[in-house]
Amino acid sequence: MHRRTALFAAFGLMAALAAAPLAVQAQAALTTVPAEVQAGDYRFEPNHSKITWSVTHFGYSTYAGQFPRLAGTLKLDTRDVGKSVVDVTISTAAVGTLDEALDKHLKTADFLDVEKFPTATFKSTSVRKTGERTADITGDLTLHGVTKPVVVKATFNQAGPNAMNKVYSLGFDARAVIKRSDFGISTYIPAVSDEVTLVIGAELQKVG
Numbered sequence: 001m002h003r004r005t006a007l008f009a010a011f012g013l014m015a016a017l018a019a020a021p022l023a024v025q026a027q028a029a030l031t032t033v034p035a036e037v038q039a040g041d042y043r044f045e046p047n048h049s050k051i052t053w054s055v056t057h058f059g060y061s062t063y064a065g066q067f068p069r070l071a072g073t074l075k076l077d078t079r080d081v082g083k084s085v086v087d088v089t090i091s092t093a094a095v096g097t098l099d100e101a102l103d104k105h106l107k108t109a110d111f112l113d114v115e116k117f118p119t120a121t122f123k124s125t126s127v128r129k130t131g132e133r134t135a136d137i138t139g140d141l142t143l144h145g146v147t148k149p150v151v152v153k154a155t156f157n158q159a160g161p162n163a164m165n166k167v168y169s170l171g172f173d174a175r176a177v178i179k180r181s182d183f184g185i186s187t188y189i190p191a192v193s194d195e196v197t198l199v200i201g202a203e204l205q206k207v208g
Helices: 002-028 100-106
Strands: 040-044 050-057 061-067 070-076 085-091 119-129 134-143 146-161 168-179 195-206
Touching: 061 100, 070 195, 119 146, 134 168, 146 195
Parallel strands: none
Antiparallel strands: 040 070, 040 195, 050 061, 050 195, 070 085, 085 119, 119 134, 134 146, 146 168, 168 195
16 A cells, blocks of 8 residues: 555656656746737626726715626737727616615616616727736726717736636726716715726737
């Protein structure tokens, strides 16, 4: 038994040593330098892309919820970032706060009116590099049937082969502030703030 255990341990050690260079190679393939990212077409990975929104509630607290379903594309031009294009669709009907009654109310005509407007969209009109890993993405946000320009401030995280499925991926975080009254949603203002902060977490996978 002891010899067999020792043999298994030896094989296990050999396998680990053989796999180590591959792990180092995969780690080395990751980059936090935007210029090293592969250009091309990307698709939002919906399970790890979401928008967290927050408002102030009667001045007492900051209340948050999420739009957990993002779909869309990124055409990334690493030589000229200004030529990159982002197109995102948000399922407003999927709004969630972990409060069933509030979720139901948010979907009514008082707020998102999801029967008439089940989705919102953001389509970029320009991308301007603002730092080594940051950019302002200006685009048209269509929400509640109204289209307004919005600036999304994005920070690049990293890119490289996904450790789980090996698909080349990239990720960024972003932030924007909008006024919901600009989009015809004014219920409970000012008790519930007009300003809404949007925090976007996005993972995208390269297509092809």
